[in-house]
Amino acid sequence: xxxxxxxxxxxxxxxxxxxxxxxxxxxxxxxxxxxxxxxxxxxxxxxxxxxxxxxxxxxxxxxxxxxxxxxxxxxxxxxxxxxxxxxxxxxxxxxxxxxxxxxxxxxxxxxxxxxxxxxxxxxxxxxxxxxxxxxxxxxxxxxxxxxxxxxxxxxxxx
Numbered sequence: 001x002x003x004x005x006x007x008x009x010x011x012x013x014x015x016x017x018x019x020x021x022x023x024x025x026x027x028x029x030x031x032x033x034x035x036x037x038x039x040x041x042x043x044x045x046x047x048x049x050x051x052x053x054x055x056x057x058x059x060x061x062x063x064x065x066x067x068x069x070x071x072x073x074x075x076x077x078x079x080x081x082x083x084x085x086x087x088x089x090x091x092x093x094x095x096x097x098x099x100x101x102x103x104x105x106x107x108x109x110x111x112x113x114x115x116x117x118x119x120x121x122x123x124x125x126x127x128x129x130x131x132x133x134x135x136x137x138x139x140x141x142x143x144x145x146x147x148x149x150x151x152x153x154x155x156x157x158x
Contacts, residue, residue, distance in 0.1 A: 011050045015043055018060045024121075025064050025129045028114035029107050030071040038071035061131025101151035109144030112137050 022042060027035030042063040046053045053059045095101075102110050115126040116137070123134040123141075130137065149155070 009054070011047055011054075014054070014059070015046070018063070019043060021121075021125070021129050022060060022063055022067065024119045025111060025115060025126075026067045026071060028111040028118075029068065034071050035067075038067035041070040042067035058128060058131055060129050064129055064131055095152055097152055098148075101148050104151060105144045105147055106140075108140040109147065112140040113144040113148065116141055 019039065023036060023039040026038045026042070029035060030038060045066050046059070046063055053062065056062050102113070105113065111130065112126060115121040115129070116123065121129070123137050126137045127134045
């Protein structure tokens with residue numbers, strides 16, 4: 001059963017289902033502004049090519065790659081993004097050095113960490129959105145968390 005059959009066959013139903021997940025992944029990859037724009041462009045591509053997209057086995061993973069291509073044209077150094085500063089009045093529990101430490105991770109590591117730990121995706125959900133295996137997400141997540149621990153001088157609490 002393809003996605004079109006699973007969600008009623010309309011682009012509108014598909015977009016409502018996948019837009020937030022696609023936006024989360026692309027914002028984690030490129031930062032808030034470029035990521036949101038890349039998600040919109042990927043969904044526009046899906047709308048323009050709906051018949052072909054609906055027949056894919058993993059359309060959201062494909063659209064994530066479309067969004068990456070669109071975002072790369074905007075970001076000069078795609079592996080380094082500008083993360084928004086922490087507003088300690090709104091969220092005093094966020095480590096002040098976290099945005100800089102996240103920006104220093106590779107795109108794959110940052111995306112895995114943000115999807116799993118910020119948006120509470122399971123490994124399977126993150127893998128589907130990114131169009132990779134769960135073990136790939138786990139690898140990037142482990143590497144990213146290890147780098148964050150070093151950057152933030154946090155002991156491993158296993």
